[in-house]
Amino acid sequence: MDWLLDAGTPGEKFLVMAFAIALFVVVMAGILFAVDRPKRIPNWVVVAGFLGPSVLMLLLGLIYPAIRTIVDSFYDKNGQNFIGLANYETIFTQEGFQIVLRNTAIWVLVVPIAATFLGLVYAVLVDRSRFESFAKALIFLPMAISMVGASVIWKFVYEFRPDQPGVSQIGLANQVLVWLGLEPYQFLISTPWNTFFLIVVFIWIQAGFAMTVLSAAIKAIPDDIIEAARLDGVGGVRMFRYVTVPSIRPAIVVVFTTIAIVTLKVFDIVRTMTGGNFQTSVVANEFYVQAFRQFNTGLGAALAVILFVLVIPIVVYNVRQMRLSEEIR
Structure with missing residues (x-):
């Protein structure tokens, strides 16, 4: 063989x-x-x-x-000597790894909330409008792009060039700043805001997924519930708050937890745009660096176990919510 x-x-x-x-x-x-x-x-x-x-x-x-x-994860760099919880102690006590954990927490807190909220609002605004199909296709389009492709696109958007005579900006974001009379900004280098600029890319991709699922859930709301609410004088924001959101709550939970799971495993965007430098690394990227760049199998395994432990509760909760939504139907 x-x-x-x-x-x-x-x-x-x-x-x-x-x-x-x-x-x-x-x-x-x-x-x-x-x-x-x-x-x-x-x-x-x-x-x-x-x-x-x-x-x-x-x-x-x-x-x-x-x-x-x-x-x-309980062995040393070469996987030969048993060192107990030393790898986990390193991850939770050293400043560099604490930054990695902090960044991961920021990603998990910001991305699911922002992507789900934007997808929900967009789904409500375009629901049954004249250009509904075109509007949905427009926001869903980023889902068809790979993570690496989206990262390359946004890396050009964030491209920075010094503000000097004869030097023009090729990055859209910095060109807009120049048009507004502001100085160009190094979006991918300046900490800690560079992490949030990376998060924008992921939200841009995931908002289309949230919109698609939530739009289908909105259309599944029985018409008699909508009509009854309108007869009671409910409309606009109150309709959204007291009728739409409660009716599609299971779908919102599933979308939120699904995006949270994907966010915990985010790797491509960080690796492509910054390589994990400038304090932008996350757990998945650091696992790759330690296991396949530094060849520290023990530390890399410990990071993988932490990622595994963080994902499991969300997966279990997601499965329970999906079962509950199926029972309701």
């Missing part, structure tokens, strides 16, 4: 791909042939035939790496 790992030329890579596809077809054909005989094979064999590959892949691709990461 060494030739599979050493494949380098295009021809060899094509053979590897063909071999993988053929192996998949043979395995699936064997499973289907084995389970397509209900009178001869017990039910547990049929269940094992269908669930076995999925369970095996979960064990190899998720469970084992998670356990291995937790174990590695």
